[in-house]
Amino acid sequence: MIRNMYLLLLALVCLSGCRRQPSVDAETVLAAMSQEADLVVTEVKIRKIAYYDSDATGRFVLTDPSTWRIGSRVAIVPVDIWLRYGYDLRELTLDAVRIDDERHAVEVRLPQPRVVDSGYATGVDADEAVSIATGLRDPVGHETIEMIRLEAYREVMQQDFTEMVGREVRYNAENVLGSIVRSLGFDHVTIIE
Amino acid sequence: MKRSTKIVLLSCLVAAVLLAGCGIWWLVGAVGSWLQGGDSPRLVPTAAEIVGVMPRGELYVATSVIEDFKSEQATEYHLGLFPEDHSCALLLRQKVSYVVDMDDVEYEPQADGRVVVRLPELRYVASTQEVRFVSDDEAFWKERIPSTTGMKTEVAERIRSRFDTAEHRMQANRYAQEAISHVLNAMGYEAEFWGVVTGGTER
Numbered sequence: 001m002i003r004n005m006y007l008l009l010l011a012l013v014c015l016s017g018c019r020r021q022p023s024v025d026a027e028t029v030l031a032a033m034s035q036e037a038d039l040v041v042t043e044v045k046i047r048k049i050a051y052y053d054s055d056a057t058g059r060f061v062l063t064d065p066s067t068w069r070i071g072s073r074v075a076i077v078p079v080d081i082w083l084r085y086g087y088d089l090r091e092l093t094l095d096a097v098r099i100d101d102e103r104h105a106v107e108v109r110l111p112q113p114r115v116v117d118s119g120y121a122t123g124v125d126a127d128e129a130v131s132i133a134t135g136l137r138d139p140v141g142h143e144t145i146e147m148i149r150l151e152a153y154r155e156v157m158q159q160d161f162t163e164m165v166g167r168e169v170r171y172n173a174e175n176v177l178g179s180i181v182r183s184l185g186f187d188h189v190t191i192i193e
Numbered sequence: 194m195k196r197s198t199k200i201v202l203l204s205c206l207v208a209a210v211l212l213a214g215c216g217i218w219w220l221v222g223a224v225g226s227w228l229q230g231g232d233s234p235r236l237v238p239t240a241a242e243i244v245g246v247m248p249r250g251e252l253y254v255a256t257s258v259i260e261d262f263k264s265e266q267a268t269e270y271h272l273g274l275f276p277e278d279h280s281c282a283l284l285l286r287q288k289v290s291y292v293v294d295m296d297d298v299e300y301e302p303q304a305d306g307r308v309v310v311r312l313p314e315l316r317y318v319a320s321t322q323e324v325r326f327v328s329d330d331e332a333f334w335k336e337r338i339p340s341t342t343g344m345k346t347e348v349a350e351r352i353r354s355r356f357d358t359a360e361h362r363m364q365a366n367r368y369a370q371e372a373i374s375h376v377l378n379a380m381g382y383e384a385e386f387w388g389v390v391t392g393g394t395e396r
Contacts (some may be wrong), residue, residue: 033365037252046243051236052237095394184308
């Protein structure tokens with residue numbers, strides 16, 4: 001009887017030690033080099049002040065020890081981000097281009113512009129980043145700074161700036177394509193969307 | 194003692210051991226969380242400022258996403274006697290591409306509907322998508338490595354060496370020819386490539 005109870009106790013201890021295997025997020029598969037034909041015509045430079053305040057974003061919960069804090073951590077890190085807008089030229093078909101021989105002009109119907117490339121500055125300017133830790137909190141180190149910068153980049157990527165810069169993108173596309181058609185002997189190009 | 198009483202007592206003992214274990218685990222977590230940074234930081238909402246909108250004229254012809262990392266180890270001595278080993282790693286993910294500067298492309302229309310095209314040398318472009326720094330002791334590594342720029346530069350160079358190869362450039366040049374041909378075909382022209390591009394018609 002006692003032996004059975006010991007076995008049961010052992011089994012319970014073993015079960016409590018078993019952990020579910022952490023699931024791996026099916027993130028982007030890192031592909032081999034892939035073919036593209038994206039004409040980038042405009043770059044938008046954005047500056048985002050990443051402001052992290054553990055007091056502002058955390059909340060005290062009596063039953064959750066991870067929310068118990070003695071002190072706070074604050075970090076202000078400016079992040080330089082860029083978005084490059086352009087067009088996928090593979091969507092340019094014969095129907096999308098009309099040649100006007102009389103006016104020596106070319107009319108092009110371009111697809112919708114999209115973000116072709118984006119990224120944020122790899123380096124951190126130590127003079128511009130500010131961090132403060134009080135109480136028993138660890139100083140804000142590289143780990144937290146990089147997480148803050150990544151979070152700021154992701155927040156910017158969720159926003160849509162197309163409406164703000166759409167006219168500029170179209171104007172620049174006209175200039176780039178205009179340069180090509182002028183090299184071919186035409187006078188100018190008109191962009192239709 | 195009755196059998197049923199023994200069962201009850203043993204069950205209570207098991208439950209007490211489990212509860213004690215959970216309590217100890219909870220306490221360790223609580224103490225640890227006082228000193229640790231906690232989960233992924235949530236930012237206070239701030240506005241994103243557009244500081245510039247600039248024209249560009251580049252054709253992206255080939256792209257890939259590459260990750261690499263660099264690790265460091267160090268030993269810290271407490272009171273000059275007791276060693277403690279520390280480790281850290283910096284992970285860098287970049288989107289890397291070959292681009293053609295459209296301003297440098299030369300076109301020579303011929304009488305028979307052909308256009309002779311000279312493409313410039315492809316340019317390598319890298320855009321950082323993610324940087325992560327992982328370590329066992331954030332405070333130690335902040336003091337040990339004041340700036341991670343050196344590590345990032347080293348990893349970025351390694352990423353470049355993996356992508357920017359002669360074979361990839363040849364392949365990307367073919368993609369560039371296809372992209373330019375596609376545009377010229379849409380305008381009713383046939384492209385013929387000379388000069389820098391390998392594998393094209395050279396005279």
